[in-house]
Amino acid sequence: MSPIKAELNDQLNIADPDGFYQELIDAQRGLDDDKQQLMNAKLIIILANQIGDRDILSAAIQLAEPK
Amino acid sequence: MLQTYDYPQYDYIQSPEQINGQAVRHPLVIVGGGPVGLTMALDCAQRGIKTILIDNNNTVSVGSRAVCYAKRPLEIWDRLACGERMSNKGVGWSKGKVFFKDDLAYQFDLLPETGHKMPAMINLQQYYLEQYLVDKCYENPLIELRWKHNLISLTQHDEHSDLKVETPDGIFSIEADWLIACDGANSKIRDMVKAEFTGHFFQDRFLIADVVMKADYPAERWFWFDPPFHRNQSVLLHKQSDNLWRIDFQLGWDADPEEEKKTENILPRIKAMLTDPNSKFGKNVEFELEWSSIYQFACRRVDNFRYGRVLFAGDSAHQVSPFGARGANTGVQDADNLAWKLALIIQGDAPIKLIDTYNEERAFAADDNLLNSTRSTDFITPKTKGSRYFRDAILELAEDTQFAKPFVNSGRLSVPTPYKKSSLNSADQADNLFDSDMTPGTNCTDAPIIMNGKDAWLLNQLGEGFRLLCFGDKPTADVSIGNITAKILHIGSDIIDQKGLLTERFDGQKGAVYLIRPDQHVAARWREFDLKKIQQAIKTATCNLG
Numbered sequence: 340m341s342p343i344k345a346e347l348n349d350q351l352n353i354a355d356p357d358g359f360y361q362e363l364i365d366a367q368r369g370l371d372d373d374k375q376q377l378m379n380a381k382l383i384i385i386l387a388n389q390i391g392d393r394d395i396l397s398a399a400i401q402l403a404e405p406k
Numbered sequence: 407m408l409q410t411y412d413y414p415q416y417d418y419i420q421s422p423e424q425i426n427g428q429a430v431r432h433p434l435v436i437v438g439g440g441p442v443g444l445t446m447a448l449d450c451a452q453r454g455i456k457t458i459l460i461d462n463n464n465t466v467s468v469g470s471r472a473v474c475y476a477k478r479p480l481e482i483w484d485r486l487a488c489g490e491r492m493s494n495k496g497v498g499w500s501k502g503k504v505f506f507k508d509d510l511a512y513q514f515d516l517l518p519e520t521g522h523k524m525p526a527m528i529n530l531q532q533y534y535l536e537q538y539l540v541d542k543c544y545e546n547p548l549i550e551l552r553w554k555h556n557l558i559s560l561t562q563h564d565e566h567s568d569l570k571v572e573t574p575d576g577i578f579s580i581e582a583d584w585l586i587a588c589d590g591a592n593s594k595i596r597d598m599v600k601a602e603f604t605g606h607f608f609q610d611r612f613l614i615a616d617v618v619m620k621a622d623y624p625a626e627r628w629f630w631f632d633p634p635f636h637r638n639q640s641v642l643l644h645k646q647s648d649n650l651w652r653i654d655f656q657l658g659w660d661a662d663p664e665e666e667k668k669t670e671n672i673l674p675r676i677k678a679m680l681t682d683p684n685s686k687f688g689k690n691v692e693f694e695l696e697w698s699s700i701y702q703f704a705c706r707r708v709d710n711f712r713y714g715r716v717l718f719a720g721d722s723a724h725q726v727s728p729f730g731a732r733g734a735n736t737g738v739q740d741a742d743n744l745a746w747k748l749a750l751i752i753q754g755d756a757p758i759k760l761i762d763t764y765n766e767e768r769a770f771a772a773d774d775n776l777l778n779s780t781r782s783t784d785f786i787t788p789k790t791k792g793s794r795y796f797r798d799a800i801l802e803l804a805e806d807t808q809f810a811k812p813f814v815n816s817g818r819l820s821v822p823t824p825y826k827k828s829s830l831n832s833a834d835q836a837d838n839l840f841d842s843d844m845t846p847g848t849n850c851t852d853a854p855i856i857m858n859g860k861d862a863w864l865l866n867q868l869g870e871g872f873r874l875l876c877f878g879d880k881p882t883a884d885v886s887i888g889n890i891t892a893k894i895l896h897i898g899s900d901i902i903d904q905k906g907l908l909t910e911r912f913d914g915q916k917g918a919v920y921l922i923r924p925d926q927h928v929a930a931r932w933r934e935f936d937l938k939k940i941q942q943a944i945k946t947a948t949c950n951l952g
Binding site: 376377379380381383384385388 | 791792795796798799800802803809810813
């Protein structure tokens, strides 16, 4: 495990995870594949800007790599 | 096609050495009469080097090609006494708009700080620029322009090169102590010395069209991502002189260049753009095509700017994508960096290793340009589906939010790269703090001054040799190391800082001494005039430390 990964929050930080997951899925219901992908990309950019911290963003990119 | 420009034909003259069949050794031969080669010739000759420039053609750039020229190259050309002619003829601009589909996503203003002689950016056809440079070369008795001279081979020896050159009168030999290859992105000299030229090729093609039209339209840079009149691709528009407009159409990798370059295929693209309400041209703009070209581009650089006595400058040394106007602009700065170093070496005032700092400083700058231009290209030409979604995400967000606007990358426009870590710098000391970004390795910013009772500019006082820009008390004497003299330029007696901008930009209120290189870059700075430190800094800046 790389040292920067430790900066990411490893614990659940969202109240009502099931509710959030449903909201996310519902928001894309009825969108075609292309629009879903675009929406996901917008979400990543919005959330990344909200986080701001470059080390955390780097750690998140690393963590997100497919297995 | 319509022509707004008459191409000059320069005279081919058979050289005496070709007539005699006797090879002559020249101190400097420059190969290639484009913007960089011609600037190099002017700068070298201005510093006293007898210069031969050979070019395989006898006219200027066919087609307008490079269009945008930034402030720093204009300042360099002003030092060479042709910047004013260029900025007068060119179209000055500072504003840009970026559209995504039907909407304005982002607009910027380069917001040029006032109190500079040269504008932030001008657009000017490359043929005018080259013509002005050629005119200036003809005024200089140290420059010999040899047209229709085609280099066909090169053999390097320890201290010179043998060149075989072909002219309309046959093949003859030239010997050159130093050779500067300004022979462009497809440099033959690079192959002749077996230099590596590596980087990225981009799988995309662009159509550039120069269109003559009378359009009531601002002198701004307009960039469209995925506009209705050219779906899924980008379009760029620039205004040039003489009612000439440059339009770049991204075509994609699948486009057939042979088909696309046919006039009958170009005209409908332009028409679609001009008649689309989104292009804001109004309905019935009449236009004629003056010149067009299809290109694909690469971002790459030569592994070393120096191969023995052969030096690379401009596109032969580094090739960038056109977004950001970083090609010719950075090439001119290569000349700015090289000429004074070569002059000191040829005059015997600096050791030959000074030339290696040309590679050190300009390869550093080239890498910065390549990084910026590669990033712009990745945004404009997404290589994967995923990166295309991110690109479109940013463009959509930029319409509604502030934070997404700076992500929009339609080209980051050329600015000089400071030589922050150059071995020629004497670094600021801890007890030597300045509230000014004129750090060692940075090109001096301009400022308005009064000289001999008249309005003048700081940069016009710098560039002949080393200078000591002195704020506070006037020092008693210039500082010399061997034949190198740093003349004092004292603020308060030699020049007057009536508006206070010069003192502010260099943080000179408490007194300051700046050692300025012949290329107008800061080599070192101190709070007080200290002869020993200045001497040491001049030695450092010329590789004369021993």
